[in-house]
Amino acid sequence: AEAGVPLQLSEGQEPAGVDSLMGALRQVLRYSTRTSHPLFYNQLYARVEPAGLAAEWAAAATNTNVHTYEVAPVYTLLEGEVVSKMASLVGFPEGSRDGLLVPGGSASNLYALHLARHRAVPESRARGLAGGPPLCAFTSGQSHYSYTKAAALTGLGTDNMVAVGCDARGALVPAALEAAIDKAEARGQKPFFVGLTAGTTVTGAFDPFKEVAEICRRRGLWLHVDGCWGVEEADSFAWNAHKMMGVPLSCAAFMTRHKGLLQAANSSGATYLFQPDKLFGSLDIGDKSLQCGRKSDALKLWLQWKAVGDAGWEARIDHCVALAEHFEAALTHPRWRGAFELVMPRSCTNVCFWWVPPSLRPWRCGEGAAQRQRDALGAVAPAIKALMQAKGDAMIGFQPLGSHPNFFRIVFANAWTTSTEMLDDLLTRIDAYGMQV
Amino acid sequence: AEAGVPLQLSEGQEPAGVDSLMGALRQVLRYSTRTSHPLFYNQLYARVEPAGLAAEWAAAATNTNVHTYEVAPVYTLLEGEVVSKMASLVGFPEGSRDGLLVPGGSASNLYALHLARHRAVPESRARGLAGGPPLCAFTSGQSHYSYTKAAALTGLGTDNMVAVGCDARGALVPAALEAAIDKAEARGQKPFFVGLTAGTTVTGAFDPFKEVAEICRRRGLWLHVDGCWGVEEADSFAWNAHKMMGVPLSCAAFMTRHKGLLQAANSSGATYLFQPDKLFGSLDIGDKSLQCGRKSDALKLWLQWKAVGDAGWEARIDHCVALAEHFEAALTHPRWRGAFELVMPRSCTNVCFWWVPPSLRPWRCGEGAAQRQRDALGAVAPAIKALMQAKGDAMIGFQPLGSHPNFFRIVFANAWTTSTEMLDDLLTRIDAYGMQV
Numbered sequence: 001a002e003a004g005v006p007l008q009l010s011e012g013q014e015p016a017g018v019d020s021l022m023g024a025l026r027q028v029l030r031y032s033t034r035t036s037h038p039l040f041y042n043q044l045y046a047r048v049e050p051a052g053l054a055a056e057w058a059a060a061a062t063n064t065n066v067h068t069y070e071v072a073p074v075y076t077l078l079e080g081e082v083v084s085k086m087a088s089l090v091g092f093p094e095g096s097r098d099g100l101l102v103p104g105g106s107a108s109n110l111y112a113l114h115l116a117r118h119r120a121v122p123e124s125r126a127r128g129l130a131g132g133p134p135l136c137a138f139t140s141g142q143s144h145y146s147y148t149k150a151a152a153l154t155g156l157g158t159d160n161m162v163a164v165g166c167d168a169r170g171a172l173v174p175a176a177l178e179a180a181i182d183k184a185e186a187r188g189q190k191p192f193f194v195g196l197t198a199g200t201t202v203t204g205a206f207d208p209f210k211e212v213a214e215i216c217r218r219r220g221l222w223l224h225v226d227g228c229w230g231v232e233e234a235d236s237f238a239w240n241a242h243k244m245m246g247v248p249l250s251c252a253a254f255m256t257r258h259k260g261l262l263q264a265a266n267s268s269g270a271t272y273l274f275q276p277d278k279l280f281g282s283l284d285i286g287d288k289s290l291q292c293g294r295k296s297d298a299l300k301l302w303l304q305w306k307a308v309g310d311a312g313w314e315a316r317i318d319h320c321v322a323l324a325e326h327f328e329a330a331l332t333h334p335r336w337r338g339a340f341e342l343v344m345p346r347s348c349t350n351v352c353f354w355w356v357p358p359s360l361r362p363w364r365c366g367e368g369a370a371q372r373q374r375d376a377l378g379a380v381a382p383a384i385k386a387l388m389q390a391k392g393d394a395m396i397g398f399q400p401l402g403s404h405p406n407f408f409r410i411v412f413a414n415a416w417t418t419s420t421e422m423l424d425d426l427l428t429r430i431d432a433y434g435m436q437v
Numbered sequence: 438a439e440a441g442v443p444l445q446l447s448e449g450q451e452p453a454g455v456d457s458l459m460g461a462l463r464q465v466l467r468y469s470t471r472t473s474h475p476l477f478y479n480q481l482y483a484r485v486e487p488a489g490l491a492a493e494w495a496a497a498a499t500n501t502n503v504h505t506y507e508v509a510p511v512y513t514l515l516e517g518e519v520v521s522k523m524a525s526l527v528g529f530p531e532g533s534r535d536g537l538l539v540p541g542g543s544a545s546n547l548y549a550l551h552l553a554r555h556r557a558v559p560e561s562r563a564r565g566l567a568g569g570p571p572l573c574a575f576t577s578g579q580s581h582y583s584y585t586k587a588a589a590l591t592g593l594g595t596d597n598m599v600a601v602g603c604d605a606r607g608a609l610v611p612a613a614l615e616a617a618i619d620k621a622e623a624r625g626q627k628p629f630f631v632g633l634t635a636g637t638t639v640t641g642a643f644d645p646f647k648e649v650a651e652i653c654r655r656r657g658l659w660l661h662v663d664g665c666w667g668v669e670e671a672d673s674f675a676w677n678a679h680k681m682m683g684v685p686l687s688c689a690a691f692m693t694r695h696k697g698l699l700q701a702a703n704s705s706g707a708t709y710l711f712q713p714d715k716l717f718g719s720l721d722i723g724d725k726s727l728q729c730g731r732k733s734d735a736l737k738l739w740l741q742w743k744a745v746g747d748a749g750w751e752a753r754i755d756h757c758v759a760l761a762e763h764f765e766a767a768l769t770h771p772r773w774r775g776a777f778e779l780v781m782p783r784s785c786t787n788v789c790f791w792w793v794p795p796s797l798r799p800w801r802c803g804e805g806a807a808q809r810q811r812d813a814l815g816a817v818a819p820a821i822k823a824l825m826q827a828k829g830d831a832m833i834g835f836q837p838l839g840s841h842p843n844f845f846r847i848v849f850a851n852a853w854t855t856s857t858e859m860l861d862d863l864l865t866r867i868d869a870y871g872m873q874v
């Protein structure tokens with residue numbers, strides 16, 4: 001009954017009947033990772049919300065591209081509405097702001113770098129970078145790797161996306177940034193961009209916004225924030241609604257306070273698509289985008305916002321923060337006698353921790369353990385995770401960072417259905433897995 | 438009953454109840470353009486297919502990212518399967534080919550330019566383009582605007598994406614390409630990339646593949662084809678399954694015959710995501726992508742392929758070609774006494790035509806009409822289209838091209854439910870609209 005169809009698309013593939021196709025879909029659901037489970041903490045996204053999902057289904061059914069108003073009137077208006085709501089929360093002034101939904105946070109960081117360059121060296125759009133000034137950009141050593149990808153793709157070069165030093169929590173050190181800028185200028189480079197992070201991927205650290213904003217203002221650099229809520233002086237901002245907000249993947253916004261720059265940097269004025277002499281042509285938003293066809297990601301965010309309301313978002317985020325607080329407190333409780341150790345104090349809803357084998361306790365991460373001991377601890381998280389995967393237990397990611405060997409990073413992304421009791425039980429189980437490895 | 442909720446996301450937005458949310462979704466469906474209607478010919482996509490839509494819904498419900506195998510085991514395998522099926526149809530050898538699903542054909546062309554540069558100047562990834570050799574790329578004057586966007590974004594510069602001349606049908610002239618390459622070299626530039634089009638956006642022209650492949654081989658240039666079926670000697674290939682195949686938007690593949698180059702050009706080796714010491718880490722495909730989070734576009738293509746079968750795709754495309762043939766023959770029929778005029782003979786399933794007002798008949802497009810007459814004809818298509826939009830009649834795009842004033846481009850993209858009778862009736866109605874404007 002559950003047969004489905006073979007995975008392989010063979011040569012001369014025959015058509016399959018509706019029953020087999022339905023069987024195949026059942027198999028897909030069965031073997032897919034349960035990202036909406038209350039114990040899925042593996043990434044920065046989690047549980048998908050019903051209103052957002054219903055909207056995603058409706059948008060898929062209408063199957064259209066948000067390049068022109070005539071084929072996507074509703075989605076064009078809704079995109080304007082969600083972008084302007086987010087931009088106003090970020091604090092960008094109404095008259096001058098602009099923005100787009102883009103396929104992910106990585107794309108958003110790419111837009112930022114691209115626009116900043118366009119503002120700094122507008123002639124590079126036509127002439128290219130060869131023969132132009134040697135540009136230089138800055139981000140923290142713990143920023144997301146999409147900054148590096150953007151540096152490679154845009155022709156800036158990854159060497160010229162300087163990784164600035166961070167403090168113990170993973171936040172950029174402003175004095176180190178200023179020194180890096182000086183050094184670049186001394187090398188004859190032209191600094192133009194600083195990419196901050198408000199909630200880093202691994203430790204959830206917030207780069208110090210005010211200090212860096214002051215540096216950028218003083219030195220005339222574009223300030224982008226890869227991030228979250230409420231930042232006013234940035235030139236651009238990346239907001240991922242598919243993470244803490246639980247909107248179906250992907251749903252990401254790029255926003256800038258510089259109206260007109262998306263158009264200036266990206267416009268191609270294709271006459272087959274953006275005809276000036278058609279009805280409502282002035283409402284087309286597609287010429288600002290790097291994409292041509294672009295599925296609508298606005299409806300799901302819009303409908304979910306309507307479903308949840310402003311106060312609802314606050315309550316959800318408060319719930320996630322409370323869970324993170326609880327988890328952090330629970331694992332440092334004396335009853336565990338050092339079985340769990342925090343890597344660093346929590347900044348956001350990421351909690352970074354080790355389970356420490358008895359032979360390595362007490363583990364003091366600051367105190368320079370021998371390499372042999374680091375290696376031993378670094379092997380623990382992968383082994384525990386493999387056991388958890390075999391059991392179908394919670395999913396939690398791990399990684400090394402600097403001199404820290406592999407540690408777990410539990411993240412409360414959209415953990416609306418997770419209770420503190422579940423977390424207490426989880427710690428007990430992790431301890432039991434640890435004793436097995 | 439149909440009330441829905443206001444468009445605006447107000448300050449302090451209150452949550453709305455399920456009934457209002459459902460009402461809002463009904464309004465969205467009601468006011469959205471009917472892209473699955475048999476008379477929607479406005480773009481290169483059309484009717485969404487049930488199997489693909491069901492799969493898209495299932496994929497949305499499982500809400501995961503195809504960056505790592507552990508969170509997307511099924512979608513990772515399915516992506517491998519659809520990409521390899523398409524790459525084998527394109528003729529790329531099994532051992533060396535590689536590819537990814539990407540968010541649109543524009544992204545696919547961007548990947549091509551990026552990889553070609555990586556192969557030509559691998560050190561540019563780290564060092565950037567400033568101070569490097571002045572690169573030069575080539576595409577036809579009628580290629581898609583995404584080539585220009587890619588030139589701007591990658592730092593090549595739009596001036597260095599040379600637009601090569603086309604023949605009357607819109608296909609690139611190989612001798613003009615060779616001359617343009619010579620000229621670039623004479624200027625001291627380093628040619629590295631040729632982007633062909635197999636089915637141009639407006640006229641559906643096929644650039645002459647064999648001749649250009651020979652030029653690229655001889656001169657050591659990367660050959661990319663933005664296109665459709667069955668091309669063997671290209672270095673890379675862009676295939677949009679959301680166009681003729683009717684898979685829900687967006688569904689686009691980038692393929693290359695150079696295994697390892699996606700990894701070399703794009704890898705960041707993020708240790709928080711692509712841990713070498715986790716289970717099944719070698720199956721992760723995310724490090725080859727420019728994106729980090731990436732929704733699954735594989736399931737819908739896979740399931741629809743299973744539903745339609747290889748022969749089914751052929752039958753669908755044959756149906757579209759037959760419709761285009763019928764339409765072309767019907768509008769040139771003597772019974773219209775010159776009311777309709779072909780802009781050029783059909784190359785693909787695009788038919789480009791004018792409705793000519795009686796005062797301008799007979800219209801001979803080759804014969805150099807006066808500017809006043811061109812202007813008069815150019816105003817006709819927008820006026821007819823506006824009337825059709827007001828009536829809710831067929832949607833057909835228009836645009837000018839070179840010296841041709843605005844003409845209609847009807848495209849049979851996934852016109853599975855369109856009959857030749859519908860087309861005959863449509864011509865009659867267009868003629869009637871024309872007499873009104």
Ligand SMILES: Cc1ncc(COP(=O)(O)O)c(C=O)c1O
Pocket residue numbers: 291292293294481540541542543544581583634636637638663677687689
């Ligand atoms: C020839 C060609 N290439 C590329 C594209 C861009 O595809 P997408 O809209 O998926 O970015 C189009 C879109 O119409 C096209 O016609």
Ligand SMILES: Cc1ncc(COP(=O)(O)O)c(C=O)c1O
Pocket residue numbers: 044103104105106107144146197199200201226240250252728729730731
């Ligand atoms: C801080 C940060 N920025 C950007 C991204 C990339 O977002 P996306 O996966 O939507 O491309 C991530 C992903 O985890 C992130 O943590």
